[in-house]
Amino acid sequence: MLTAKGAATRQRIVEGAALLVRDRGVANVGLDDICAATATSKSQLFHYFPDGKADLMLAVVRYEAEQVITDQLPQLADLTTWRNWQAWRRRVIQIYDAQRAACPLRALTTQLGTADPATREVVEGLTDTWAAYLAAGVQALKDAGEIDPRIDVQKTANAILAAVTGGATLLQSTNRLSYLEDALTEALDNMRRPRNQYVAGGG
Amino acid sequence: MLTAKGAATRQRIVEGAALLVRDRGVANVGLDDICAATATSKSQLFHYFPDGKADLMLAVVRYEAEQVITDQLPQLADLTTWRNWQAWRRRVIQIYDAQRAACPLRALTTQLGTADPATREVVEGLTDTWAAYLAAGVQALKDAGEIDPRIDVQKTANAILAAVTGGATLLQSTNRLSYLEDALTEALDNMRRPRNQYVAGGG
Numbered sequence: 001m002l003t004a005k006g007a008a009t010r011q012r013i014v015e016g017a018a019l020l021v022r023d024r025g026v027a028n029v030g031l032d033d034i035c036a037a038t039a040t041s042k043s044q045l046f047h048y049f050p051d052g053k054a055d056l057m058l059a060v061v062r063y064e065a066e067q068v069i070t071d072q073l074p075q076l077a078d079l080t081t082w083r084n085w086q087a088w089r090r091r092v093i094q095i096y097d098a099q100r101a102a103c104p105l106r107a108l109t110t111q112l113g114t115a116d117p118a119t120r121e122v123v124e125g126l127t128d129t130w131a132a133y134l135a136a137g138v139q140a141l142k143d144a145g146e147i148d149p150r151i152d153v154q155k156t157a158n159a160i161l162a163a164v165t166g167g168a169t170l171l172q173s174t175n176r177l178s179y180l181e182d183a184l185t186e187a188l189d190n191m192r193r194p195r196n197q198y199v200a201g202g203g
Numbered sequence: 204m205l206t207a208k209g210a211a212t213r214q215r216i217v218e219g220a221a222l223l224v225r226d227r228g229v230a231n232v233g234l235d236d237i238c239a240a241t242a243t244s245k246s247q248l249f250h251y252f253p254d255g256k257a258d259l260m261l262a263v264v265r266y267e268a269e270q271v272i273t274d275q276l277p278q279l280a281d282l283t284t285w286r287n288w289q290a291w292r293r294r295v296i297q298i299y300d301a302q303r304a305a306c307p308l309r310a311l312t313t314q315l316g317t318a319d320p321a322t323r324e325v326v327e328g329l330t331d332t333w334a335a336y337l338a339a340g341v342q343a344l345k346d347a348g349e350i351d352p353r354i355d356v357q358k359t360a361n362a363i364l365a366a367v368t369g370g371a372t373l374l375q376s377t378n379r380l381s382y383l384e385d386a387l388t389e390a391l392d393n394m395r396r397p398r399n400q401y402v403a404g405g406g
Binding site: 109 | 326371
């Protein structure tokens with residue numbers, strides 16, 4: 001267990017390392033750079049990260065994964081009304097519009113390689129956490145009678161998460177925001193439409 | 204202009220290089236490897252690719268982008284009925300299920316870096332082509348009266364493309380197929396639902 005002071009030092013190192021990595025990429029950041037940027041000695045750094053850079057980079061991956069959720073708060077944690085879903089949608093578009101090609105987590109995991117089981121575990125954990133927040137929001141609308149009671153909560157949450165992910169991926173590869181906007185609009189509107197009603201002839 | 208024979212030789216080099224790159228990654232494939240694998244001399248290779256490896260890798264990017272579309276044919280080019288949309292959906296899931304973590308185009312553009320304007324142009328061209336096929340399919344259903352005439356064709360096509368992209372991205376990062384399945388099911392079902400009809404209370 002770390003003391004409060006120890007935890008604060010560790011966090012300072014992780015956040016400093018994250019900023020450097022965002023700026024220069026994993027390959028171009030050494031432990032000396034991180035010590036200098038965070039006013040930490042090498043022995044302090046190894047105290048918190050006994051395996052050195054690999055250890056620290058995994059902590060940075062965890063930090064960046066937390067940021068993905070934190071950036072969406074408080075909206076993501078309060079998807080209890082249709083109005084709040086719209087506020088979350090605006091927040092997500094604002095985040096990715098500002099980031100453009102530079103999603104820090106994706107850049108980092110690409111550089112580290114997703115084959116590493118510890119990195120994969122963090123990304124899977126983020127996916128689960130994100131989907132769980134969305135599912136809680138879909139469930140809240142269902143409980144409030146604002147959407148069709150026949151809706152499948154998990155499938156709907158997965159589809160909304162895929163809309164964000166796909167919109168962000170297409171934004172990064174084309175620099176166009178419209179995919180994210182259209183995907184989120186359609187996924188959220190779809191949630192509000194009655195189930196099992198199709199246009200005549202579409203059977 | 205290349206002669207038919209010249210075009211065939213060039214194509215053989217590109218396809219051979221693509222296989223090597225899929226297998227080993229850009230950094231681990233040299234021009235000698237490509238010459239050996241495609242039974243080509245160095246001077247032949249430079250005849251078709253005067254700037255050498257960079258030139259050839261861009262041709263491989265173009266080839267892999269074409270493959271993304273080709274893999275989805277004939278289904279993608281014939282989205283004229285609801286039944287055909289379902290066949291395309293099954294085909295897409297089959298493709299990404301087989302690829303899992305290994306989408307060749309994404310791996311390649313990640314290795315080359317998407318900052319390169321020529322690479323970006325290929326990726327944007329692929330996105331446009333793909334969206335145009337989907338839009339043609341949405342328009343066909345609209346013309347046939349199978350979906351609501353008020354539907355916005357381009358926004359719907361964008362949302363479906365984002366569903367595929369997001370589902371594939373989540374599959375690659377979590378190795379779970381359910382995001383792609385759920386995202387496609389929801390996006391296609393959504394297309395068939397009447398516009399502007401929401402569950403009461405959801406206003």
